[in-house]
Amino acid sequence: MVVALKKEQMLDIAEDAVDFALKKGADEAEAFAYQGLTTTVVIERGQIARSTRIVDRGLGIRAIIKKAIGFSYTNVLRSKAAVEETILKALSSAKASKPDEEWRGLPAKKQLKSVENTYDHKIVELHSEDLVKAASLMLDAAEKVDKRVFPVEGGVGASYLSRAIANSNGVAAFDHGTIIECSLATLGQEAGEVTPICFEFNVERKYAIDPEWVGKEAARLAVSALKAKKIETKSTNVIFSQFALQDLLYFTLINAVKAYYVQRDQSAFKGKIGEKVASENVTIHDDGLFQGGIRTWEFDGEGVPQQKTLVIERGVLRNFLYDNYTAKKEGKESTGNATRAGYLSTPNVEATNFHMISGKKSPEELIGEVDDGLLVYSLQGAHSSNPASGEFSVVATPAWKIENGKIAYATRGTMLAGNIFQLLKNISELANNERKIGQLVAPWVLVENVRVIGK
Amino acid sequence: MKDILSKAVNVAVQKYGAEYAEVRGQKLFKTMLTLKEGRAEAAKQGIENGAALRVLVNGAWGFASVGTFDVETLTMAVSDACKMAKAASSKLKKPIKLISTKPIEDKVILKPRKDPSKISIEDKINTTLTMNSKILGYDNRVKSCTIDYLDLTGTNYFINNEGSYIEQDKLYVWSRILATAKEGDIFTFSREEIGSTSGYEVFDVETPEIVGERVAKRAVEQLKAKPPKGGTFPVILGPNVVGVFVHEAFGHLAEADLTLSGSVLLDKLGKKIASNLVTFYDDGTVEGAFGSFKYDDEGIQAQKTLLVKDGVVVGLMHNRETAQKFNTKPTGNMRAEDFRVEPIIRMRNTFMEPKDHSFEELIEDVKFGYYFKSFRGGQANLDGTFQVGIQEAYEIVKGELGEPVRNASISGNTLETLFKVDAVGKDFELWPGRCGKRQTVFVCDGGPHVRVKEVLVGGSA
Numbered sequence: 001m002v003v004a005l006k007k008e009q010m011l012d013i014a015e016d017a018v019d020f021a022l023k024k025g026a027d028e029a030e031a032f033a034y035q036g037l038t039t040t041v042v043i044e045r046g047q048i049a050r051s052t053r054i055v056d057r058g059l060g061i062r063a064i065i066k067k068a069i070g071f072s073y074t075n076v077l078r079s080k081a082a083v084e085e086t087i088l089k090a091l092s093s094a095k096a097s098k099p100d101e102e103w104r105g106l107p108a109k110k111q112l113k114s115v116e117n118t119y120d121h122k123i124v125e126l127h128s129e130d131l132v133k134a135a136s137l138m139l140d141a142a143e144k145v146d147k148r149v150f151p152v153e154g155g156v157g158a159s160y161l162s163r164a165i166a167n168s169n170g171v172a173a174f175d176h177g178t179i180i181e182c183s184l185a186t187l188g189q190e191a192g193e194v195t196p197i198c199f200e201f202n203v204e205r206k207y208a209i210d211p212e213w214v215g216k217e218a219a220r221l222a223v224s225a226l227k228a229k230k231i232e233t234k235s236t237n238v239i240f241s242q243f244a245l246q247d248l249l250y251f252t253l254i255n256a257v258k259a260y261y262v263q264r265d266q267s268a269f270k271g272k273i274g275e276k277v278a279s280e281n282v283t284i285h286d287d288g289l290f291q292g293g294i295r296t297w298e299f300d301g302e303g304v305p306q307q308k309t310l311v312i313e314r315g316v317l318r319n320f321l322y323d324n325y326t327a328k329k330e331g332k333e334s335t336g337n338a339t340r341a342g343y344l345s346t347p348n349v350e351a352t353n354f355h356m357i358s359g360k361k362s363p364e365e366l367i368g369e370v371d372d373g374l375l376v377y378s379l380q381g382a383h384s385s386n387p388a389s390g391e392f393s394v395v396a397t398p399a400w401k402i403e404n405g406k407i408a409y410a411t412r413g414t415m416l417a418g419n420i421f422q423l424l425k426n427i428s429e430l431a432n433n434e435r436k437i438g439q440l441v442a443p444w445v446l447v448e449n450v451r452v453i454g455k
Numbered sequence: 456m457k458d459i460l461s462k463a464v465n466v467a468v469q470k471y472g473a474e475y476a477e478v479r480g481q482k483l484f485k486t487m488l489t490l491k492e493g494r495a496e497a498a499k500q501g502i503e504n505g506a507a508l509r510v511l512v513n514g515a516w517g518f519a520s521v522g523t524f525d526v527e528t529l530t531m532a533v534s535d536a537c538k539m540a541k542a543a544s545s546k547l548k549k550p551i552k553l554i555s556t557k558p559i560e561d562k563v564i565l566k567p568r569k570d571p572s573k574i575s576i577e578d579k580i581n582t583t584l585t586m587n588s589k590i591l592g593y594d595n596r597v598k599s600c601t602i603d604y605l606d607l608t609g610t611n612y613f614i615n616n617e618g619s620y621i622e623q624d625k626l627y628v629w630s631r632i633l634a635t636a637k638e639g640d641i642f643t644f645s646r647e648e649i650g651s652t653s654g655y656e657v658f659d660v661e662t663p664e665i666v667g668e669r670v671a672k673r674a675v676e677q678l679k680a681k682p683p684k685g686g687t688f689p690v691i692l693g694p695n696v697v698g699v700f701v702h703e704a705f706g707h708l709a710e711a712d713l714t715l716s717g718s719v720l721l722d723k724l725g726k727k728i729a730s731n732l733v734t735f736y737d738d739g740t741v742e743g744a745f746g747s748f749k750y751d752d753e754g755i756q757a758q759k760t761l762l763v764k765d766g767v768v769v770g771l772m773h774n775r776e777t778a779q780k781f782n783t784k785p786t787g788n789m790r791a792e793d794f795r796v797e798p799i800i801r802m803r804n805t806f807m808e809p810k811d812h813s814f815e816e817l818i819e820d821v822k823f824g825y826y827f828k829s830f831r832g833g834q835a836n837l838d839g840t841f842q843v844g845i846q847e848a849y850e851i852v853k854g855e856l857g858e859p860v861r862n863a864s865i866s867g868n869t870l871e872t873l874f875k876v877d878a879v880g881k882d883f884e885l886w887p888g889r890c891g892k893r894q895t896v897f898v899c900d901g902g903p904h905v906r907v908k909e910v911l912v913g914g915s916a
Contacts, residue, residue: 041543042516045716048546050516051539054795055532057522062497071499075522086502093498096576100494128542136546152716152837187717187837194719196836233685264491265598266635268642346489346497384832384844386862388635388642391682393864393913395834395842413840415866415913417685453685453913 005035005057005077007174010164013077017061018166021087026063026094028106030167032301033059033077034343040157041131043184046143046150048135051128058343059083063090067103070094073343104328109170112305117292122207123158123178131156134211138184141215146188148226149219152197154184156211163297171303179294180204182211188222195225195410196397199243199378203436205292221377225398228412231454237373238416238450239366239402246440247382249354252390252420254439257286257311257319258337258349259326266388268421269317277317278424281359284312286321287441288336288352294436301340301347309335311354315425323349356442359430363444366431368405374414374452375400375407390420396452415453423447456480456622459524460506460614463533467510468616471537475511475553478533479752480524480612481794483625484572488579488604493587498576505794508533512540514550520795553775554785556755558618563749565624567654571606574655579604582663583630589667590634594675601633606655611752619754627745627897628657629887632666636674643677643861645670645846646831650887650897653743673829673847680859683848687909689824690865691817691851694884696827696843698900701735702805702890703833704841704869709737709762709770710788710800710892711777719839719870720768727766729873732810735763737772739787739803745887746805746898750787752798757787766873774800792894802890807902810879817878817906819854825863825912826851839869842913864913872910880904 005013014031021029035057042050058075070093074086134156142151162176183201187194198221202209240248261267269277288306290296300306302324310318322330323338326349338347367375376396385392396416401408431444460478467476487499505522506529517540519532544550571579583602590600606628613621630649635642647670651657692700708718715721720728739757741747748757753774762770772788773781777800791798818826829847844864850857885901 039539044712047548048515048543049551050518050797051543052518052520052797053532053535053539054520055522056520056795068495069497071497073499073501076502076504078523078525082502089500093500093576097495097498097580100496102494128539129545132542132546139546150717189717194717194838196838196840264635265637266642268640344501346499380834380836380840381832381842381844381864381866383834384830384842384864386642386644386831388637388644389862391862393844393862395840395866395913397836397838397840412838413867413911415685415842415864415911417864417913451685453911 004037004160004162010162011172011174013059014164014166015172017059017083017087018168020084021061021063021091022168024088024091026065026091028064028168030062030106031059032340032343033164036159036161036342038157038159039128039131040155041128041135042155043135043139043151044153048132056342060343061087061090062346063094065091065094067099067101068094068097069100070097071346102329106167106169107171107302107304107324107334110305112173112298113289115289115296115298118177118205118296120178120206123180124160126158131158134182138182138211138215141212142184142186142219145216145219146223148188148190149222150187150189152185152187156182165299165303167303173299173303175298177297178205180207180209182209182214184214184218186218186222188226190226193226195222198222198225198398203294221398225410228410230413231401231411233452233454235449235451237370237446237448239370239373239375239444239446241377241444242435242437242440242442243378244376245442245445246437247379248392248420249440250438251382251385251387252392253424254351254354255387257321259320259322260349262320263326263329268388268390272317275317276315277421278312278315279427280315281427281430282312282315282424283357285309285355286311286337286351287355290353290355290441293353293441295352295439300336301338304334304336304338306336306352321349321351323347351439353441354439358432358434358443361429361431363431363433366429366444366446367402367407370402371404373402375402392420393417417451417453423450456612457614457620459526459529460612462526463508463529464614464616466530466533467537471512473510473512473537475616477509477613477615479507479794481505483607483609485605485607486576486579488583490583490587490602492591492600493584495580498580503793507791507794508536509797510536510540511551512537513544515540515544515547516551517543518797551776552779554779556775556785559754560620563623565626567626569655571628571655572608582658586632586663586667589664590671593668593671596636596638596675596678597634597671598637599635603631605629613754615754621750621754623750626652626654628655629897632670634670634674636678638678641678643674645674648887650745651743652745652747676859677861680861683825683860683863683912685913688912689821690907690910691826692905692907693828694882694901694903695829695886696845697807697902697905698886699830699833699843701807701902702802702900703835703843705735706737706802706805707835708837708839708869709772711771711773711781712800713837714771715777715780716837718837723768726768728768728870729763729766730876731766732876732879733763733766733873734808736761736808737802737805741804741885744804744885744899746803751789752791753789755785755787755789757803760786772800772802790896792896796894799892801892801896802898804885804899806885806900807905809881809883809903812878812880814880814904817880817904818851821851821854824851825860826856827863827865841869842866865910866913867911872907875908876905877908878906
């Protein structure tokens with residue numbers, strides 16, 4: 001892999017930037033240095049067709065003058081002059097901007113907790129040949145399953161990420177980590193019928209992916225999505241896989257617990273701390289320290305220690321998620337939920353690892369309990385949900401009809417409509433097959449009385 | 456710049472025997488603002504300089520990107536790209552080939568009437584503040600207002616080993632406005648986007664007052680709206696919804712990389728897939744439109760591409776690789792979000808051609824149905840399943856517009872639905888937006904008002 005900037009270099013860049021900003025007249029300053037080195041091998045239409053390496057590093061600076069905030073960034077780190085020019089831009093932006101009377105300062109320095117299973121030197125040492133091997137295993141496994149399966153796209157990617165933050169309150173911290181993932185999207189094709197995209201993947205912080213399983217599973221899904229039928233319109237039981245759940249929750253529930261949304265009257269949960277908002281089966285933590293979590297880091301985008309925050313406890317709403325700004329507004333402490341898009345953005349409130357605690361039953365047992373219902377793997381159109389009210393109207397695809405405790409056949413053209421906040425109250429069971437998808441760590445969930453619109 | 460970039464190309468060809476090599480350079484400057492309820496969250500400025508190297512070695516692609524123009528680093532990166540292409544080629548079944556094209560040398564200089572890089576941040580803040588006041592002042596049930604603003608200026612450089620060298624100025628002005636309203640337990644949500652490649656003068660037409668009122672009014676009117684009935688109904692789609700439908704439900708299937716990946720259009724070239732009233736274009740040449748540019752990121756001139764004519768599929772959107780497979784010409788649809796990523800086939804300004812009906816004529820025969828005026832989001836699958844969420848809708852009762860309806864969405868199979876288009880309006884609108892296909896690019900979508908005999912409406916009532 002390309003030589004990465006070391007811990008000391010990253011910290012120096014950030015600390016020097018803060019010093020320079022203060023010297024040039026900032027009341028407060030914060031610098032966030034980021035680097036990402038990513039190597040991928042890409043599968044395209046049934047073959048390994050390309051390999052890419054992306055090196056991205058840069059520095060983002062927040063400068064505060066008389067409560068007005070300026071931000072600037074650059075990816076030109078080699079030249080001191082370019083970095084200083086960027087810092088001056090943050091200052092000039094602050095001067096041009098308007099004061100924010102509710103600004104209560106950057107976060108103070110706090111003791112960080114250590115995190116586990118977030119870095120693996122084996123990932124850093126991988127060559128593109130190793131990734132080609134893994135991609136090839138995945139592809140072969142998929143093709144062996146059935147002739148009707150077409151591997152559309154996928155690949156294997158390995159990343160090394162590091163971040164350093166410094167601010168004028170003495171915060172100075174560095175953390176680094178690795179991520180490896182493999183994924184495959186497939187189609188089933190038979191006699192003029194094309195299935196929707198079927199997708200499987202693994203993502204881990206340690207070198208522990210199983211490309212063969214991903215290939216096999218993506219292919220198995222495509223085969224079972226063939227011979228799809230339309231179903232009747234009615235209210236019924238629906239099992240959501242983690243993909244579908246992540247899609248649905250990301251645009252609704254996860255926003256509803258962010259302090260930004262609550263404070264701005266955009267959350268259906270405003271004023272509902274202590275109230276029952278979900279079925280008793282539902283307990284959710286936002287766990288920024290989750291072992292091996294995709295979004296596990298020692299500190300958030302403002303240098304605040306990440307932590308485990310209880311969000312919903314046996315159906316009762318307990319806490320919202322805060323960054324430094326929203327927390328101080330309520331006289332609280334940040335929950336370590338400030339996220340950044342690398343060096344390119346200012347911090348925003350975002351969930352870390354949104355962990356829905358599993359139940360006891362296997363997924364097969366969960367299906368076995370359903371006399372009549374639907375198993376939904378993925379949703380189309382979840383981003384068009386009403387984020388404030390939680391109302392959604394989406395396509396379930398791929399999805400399978402469940403009859404008498406068994407998967408009967410694939411469905412097509414099936415829509416689901418309803419309200420996520422009602423849906424949370426109708427979760428009757430959770431399986432024990434927890435996995436990480438995006439921000440979500442969750443099992444399959446069984447929901448009663450979901451409106452299904454078919455023919 | 457040309458010297459630096461051509462050195463990298465030469466290394467690829469001479470040292471590693473690349474069949475093809477290109478370098479894209481980018482020097483861009485961005486200004487961004489986010490206002491929440493009039494509070495300037497931060498005024499932001501950023502520099503993004505870098506180079507992307509793409510090579511074809513032994514029939515496989517290698518790609519590397521670096522945030523610098525330092526010759527030594529570029530040489531290392533191009534070596535990297537060539538070695539990676541070789542590694543990838545070890546498992547290749549069919550070597551990748553490119554259709555040959557004529558080399559182009561050109562310099563594209565933009566002369567905007569109002570260059571955003573010459574307008575002060577104070578002015579930009581004031582524009583967004585005016586919009587904010589209009590929205591929050593519209594009605595006290597409007598609870599929140601988020602305004603994002605972005606402008607991007609700079610130059611892109613393109614060189615390849617076939618003799619092309621292009622310098623092309625870039626300019627984008629974009630804003631997204633979100634408002635929410637609340638009454639009792641009812642929340643509503645309204646979104647608009649402004650986007651232009653001509654300059655800051657876009658705000659002379661889409662003034663803060665006009666856009667502000669449009670966003671706020673919709674959020675408030677939706678408060679009294681009711682949920683739609685679920686089921687199959689005749690619908691009138693407004694230009695904004697037609698645009699997203701053409702883009703999502705049809706356009707992606709006609710991106711040749713996705714067509715080859717098995718989209719339902721694969722065996723439909725030259726065949727009828729829609730009613731006679733349906734003609735679609737993807738056009739990179741609409742002046743000032745958000746999806747327009749002169750050359751794509753593979754050095755090919757953008758054109759107006761006819762996709763569907765009178766219901767028959769006549770074209771796809773191609774890069775040099777897919778054009779070779781179909782033995783046709785590339786259409787200038789290769790776009791990369793920035794230097795960090797590879798170009799892929801993307802849409803530009805995608806629209807349906809207008810016909811002859813007035814709005815009144817479209818609506819008069821509908822006994823009960825829906826008018827879908829503005830979309831919230833849309834998505835499609837390769838099998839032709841589409842979903843479009845609607846942010847502004849009305850009932851149609853006995854040929855007239857009725858009560859507002861909220862949180863509706865439509866779904867179906869693209870090809871089945873296109874045959875059900877039974878009347879097309881004579882008006883035309885093009886709406887700016889952003890499209891995500893692993894990367895984000897700026898586009899426009901549009902068309903006239905369109906009547907569809909029946910479509911599945913997802914509703915909770």
